[in-house]
Structures are given as structure tokens and as C-alpha cells.
Amino acid sequence: MPMHNLILKLQPQYFTSCSIDLSVIIPAYNETSRLPSMLETTLDHLNSASIQQTRTYELVIVDDGSKDDTSALALKLAQQHLNSDIRVVTLEKNLGKGGAVRHGMLHARGNRLLMVDADGASRFEDLELLWKKMDELGPKNEPSVVVGSRAHLVKTEAVVKRSVLRNILMYGLHTILRIVGVGHIRDTQCGFKLFSRRAAQQIFPVQHLATWIFDVELLLLAKQLGIPVAEVPVQWHEVAGSKLNVVKDSPSVTIGRVDFWGQKVQSTRI
Numbered sequence: 001m002p003m004h005n006l007i008l009k010l011q012p013q014y015f016t017s018c019s020i021d022l023s024v025i026i027p028a029y030n031e032t033s034r035l036p037s038m039l040e041t042t043l044d045h046l047n048s049a050s051i052q053q054t055r056t057y058e059l060v061i062v063d064d065g066s067k068d069d070t071s072a073l074a075l076k077l078a079q080q081h082l083n084s085d086i087r088v089v090t091l092e093k094n095l096g097k098g099g100a101v102r103h104g105m106l107h108a109r110g111n112r113l114l115m116v117d118a119d120g121a122s123r124f125e126d127l128e129l130l131w132k133k134m135d136e137l138g139p140k141n142e143p144s145v146v147v148g149s150r151a152h153l154v155k156t157e158a159v160v161k162r163s164v165l166r167n168i169l170m171y172g173l174h175t176i177l178r179i180v181g182v183g184h185i186r187d188t189q190c191g192f193k194l195f196s197r198r199a200a201q202q203i204f205p206v207q208h209l210a211t212w213i214f215d216v217e218l219l220l221l222a223k224q225l226g227i228p229v230a231e232v233p234v235q236w237h238e239v240a241g242s243k244l245n246v247v248k249d250s251p252s253v254t255i256g257r258v259d260f261w262g263q264k265v266q267s268t269r270i
Helices: 035-046 070-079 097-106 124-137 164-180 197-206 214-224 251-262
Strands: 020-028 057-063 086-090 110-116 145-149 192-196 229-233
Touching: 020 035, 020 097, 035 057, 035 070, 035 124, 057 070, 057 097, 070 086, 097 110, 097 197, 097 214, 110 124, 110 197, 124 145, 124 192, 124 229, 145 214, 192 197, 197 214, 214 229
Parallel strands: 020 057, 020 110, 057 086, 145 229
Antiparallel strands: 110 192, 145 192
8 A cells, every 4th residue: 555644754765675666756845836736747647557557656755844834735645646655754854955855865765766846847757768868877777877957948948037146156056067077967956867776875875965056966976986977858947936045045056165175985885
């Protein structure tokens, strides 16, 4: 029977064998307005005839200490989809998106693990593009990472419509990426990334940044661990209600950069 319950404490699963094909990790902070439509789109795809026959899945919604009724809503939505395996995890305090993603990844049961934003900005059907690329990158379940990319949309209305400050921040980030050594990835910040279980086992236990810059840390860790990373174009559209505070969060770029310089990875390969 699918498990629909509020989970405050879980035992990490990252050193156990996988029991399903795909875990979808959804970090959520004050997402009562955007989560319902995102969840419907996600389940429509995963429950489609072609996918359902070949792939088992779970959704892990991680409420990152929301101040609204995100957890209650997520539980209500889970009750409306009793044939789907949906777990709702409520963190007692807000950790930041990176902390919520890490928590979900460490407790997921999938052979492949997808992180996806709760806003529904990425077209979920494009998971199949990432899946196909991972089949090529790690045909025998080798450690591998495939990231969705919006780089091809740079001059389109989807990106131009973003705030000027947010675009300036992104351009500044790209400069830092070249400095720290992951400039070959054109879009590090797209919240649509697929990890093989063996890659997740090596990366997430040593992740420590919890702010929005955590995406860069994940890619830097993959590079240091010798894990191949591929980038795949995906469709994306701006969704109102971004949790990124340009003024408040900008200093984290500098702080994160200092962390990157001194970071060394000690991880057991599995």
C-alpha cells in the first residue's frame, strides 16, 4: 500500500539497495498555490500508460519549514492519489532549498533520483530526455548526472521576462562558475536534475551548502569525484512566486565561492 503520512524523522536510505526505479524529490517552501498544478502534471506523466508499465516511482515532497499549510495540502493531495506512492516530509525548521533537496535525496529509494522544483516551471515530460541521456552516460548504472538546461532559451521571452536584477545575478554567477571550474555547464541553476543512485550516494552525503547556490556545489562535487555530467535542453517557463530574494541571497554567491575554494571531497566510492 502506498504510504501517505507526515514524516518528521526518517532513517537514511542512501546506503541501502534501491526498491523502485525513480524517486522524485520536490523541495517545497510555502507552495500552497503552486504545488497542486505541478503535482497533477507530474502524476499525469508518471501514470501515463507507456511510463506506468515500465517504471515504478515515488514522490518525496519535502516541506522546508513552511509558514503556510504546505504539508497539510501535500497530504490532502496524496489522499486524492492513493494509487501513487507519495511521501510528505516536514522539516521542523527552514533549511533552504539545498538542505531540503539533500534530505529528500538521502531518504529516497529510487535507482534514479530526480530533483524538481515545486513551481512546475520545467516541463515534466522532459524527464524522458534526461532518462535517455543517462541510459547513454551510465548504461550499467554507473555514477552519472544529467541536468536540464535552459541555455537555449537565453534570448527568448521566457528568460527576457525575468527581472533585470535576477538576470544580472545569473550573469555574475556564470563568471564565478568559470573561476571554480564548472563553466562548461551552461545552466547550473535549472531545478531539474537527474542523479543515478550511485552518484547520489557519493554526492549528497558531503553536500553542505543549503542556499540557492547549492546547485553549483553539486556539480563541483561531481567533477571532483570523477562523475560524468551531461546537459540536456528542456522546456521552461517563468512562474510567479519565486522564493529567490535577489538582495538577501546575493551575498551567498561570495560566501559559496569561498567554500568552493577550500572544499575537498572525502567519499567512499560504492
